[in-house]
Amino acid sequence: MTRSPEMTAGDRGRFITVEGSEGAGKSTHLATLVAHLEAHGIEVVSTREPGGTPLAEAIRDLLLARREEQLDALAELLLMFAGRAQHLACVIRPALAAGRWVVCDRFTDASFAYQGAGREMGQATVATLAELVHGDLHPDLTLYLDLPREVGLARARNRGELDRFEVEGAPFFDRVRQGYLDLASAEPGRIRTVDASGDLDSVRSEVLAAVDAFLARTLGQGA
Numbered sequence: 001m002t003r004s005p006e007m008t009a010g011d012r013g014r015f016i017t018v019e020g021s022e023g024a025g026k027s028t029h030l031a032t033l034v035a036h037l038e039a040h041g042i043e044v045v046s047t048r049e050p051g052g053t054p055l056a057e058a059i060r061d062l063l064l065a066r067r068e069e070q071l072d073a074l075a076e077l078l079l080m081f082a083g084r085a086q087h088l089a090c091v092i093r094p095a096l097a098a099g100r101w102v103v104c105d106r107f108t109d110a111s112f113a114y115q116g117a118g119r120e121m122g123q124a125t126v127a128t129l130a131e132l133v134h135g136d137l138h139p140d141l142t143l144y145l146d147l148p149r150e151v152g153l154a155r156a157r158n159r160g161e162l163d164r165f166e167v168e169g170a171p172f173f174d175r176v177r178q179g180y181l182d183l184a185s186a187e188p189g190r191i192r193t194v195d196a197s198g199d200l201d202s203v204r205s206e207v208l209a210a211v212d213a214f215l216a217r218t219l220g221q222g223a
Contacts (some may be wrong), residue, residue, distance in 0.1 A: 013043075013096040014218065015137070016211075020145030021176050022166050023155030026105050029207050034103050036208055040215060043096040048105035049081055052087040052153045058085035058121065064163040071164070073119040080111050081129045087135055096137075103204040107139060109183055109191075114165070117179025119173050141214045143207060144184050145196035149173040 018030045034046045050060040059079050063071070071079075084107075095102050108130050116126040149170060156166050184191040192210040196203050 001165035011099045012138045013101045015092070015096060015098050016101065016103045016214075017109065017139040017142045017165055018103070018105055019107075019109050019113070019142055019180060019191075020147075020196060021113075021149070021152050021173060023152030023159075024147055025155075025200070025203065028147060029143070029194075029196075029203065030103060030105050030199070032204055033143070033207060033211055036211055037101060037103070043100045045091065045100050045102045047087070047091055047106075049087060049103065049107055049110065050083040052083075052092075052104075053090045056083035056086045056090075059086075064165065066162075066164045066216070073115065073121055076119070077111065077115040077121060077126065077129065080115065081133050084108070084111075084134045093137070104139075107142075108134070108182070109139075109144075111141060112183055113179035114139070114174045116175040117182070118168070120175065139190065140218070141210075142187075143189045143210055144191050144193045145203070146177070146180065146184075146193050147195070147197040149177055151197050154203065180223065 016033070018026050018033065020026050030046065034044050037044050049056075050063055051057045059082060063079055063083075064075065092102050092104070108126070111126050111130070112123060115121050116123045153166070153173065156162065181193075184193045194203060194206045194210065
């Protein structure tokens with residue numbers, strides 16, 4: 001499809017994130033989202049957090065690996081933002097500045113949900129680091145894939161060996177989900193909540209409807 005005049009190389013790209021707890025289907029629906037944007041003539045950079053660069057991927061390994069030494073909650077949060085700072089410097093900011101769209105599997109909303117709520121560190125600590133690392137940059141659209149904790153964990157177990165987060169107990173994941181729901185309630189203009197408990201086709205339809213509404217609002221394009 002021919003690019004619209006709004007998508008010139010000199011324009012800042014758009015930043016879209018996909019959020020959700022374990023088993024929500026983020027990777028599957030992110031791939032669908034990327035293909036849909038590309039079908040509209042948009043150049044897309046697909047990435048993830050923690051990760052996105054070789055150094056940030058090494059930090060990801062530290063965060064997800066299960067080991068005898070318990071990772072302190074503050075150390076966990078600082079590692080998350082260290083990886084995020086590198087990711088922003090090497091991938092996200094350059095892509096946006098070049099007019100590309102960035103679609104990211106998780107961003108700072110995950111830190112508010114997992115460390116702020118799940119680890120009970122509070123939102124103020126996360127907000128302080130967010131301001132330091134990317135105070136002038138926030139997602140233009142966030143798709144939050146919501147589903148009951150027990151459904152998500154059952155899906156995660158079916159994928160194979162669980163990582164350090166996936167072995168946490170039910171209270172942790174209940175706090176994470178509530179953290180996400182609180183964020184969505186506070187920012188309804190940015191965060192679109194999608195019911196991820198249904199079948200693949202129904203969730204896909206809801207994701208694409210949200211993206212098409214965003215395209216129409218920001219670029220004047222229909223589906």
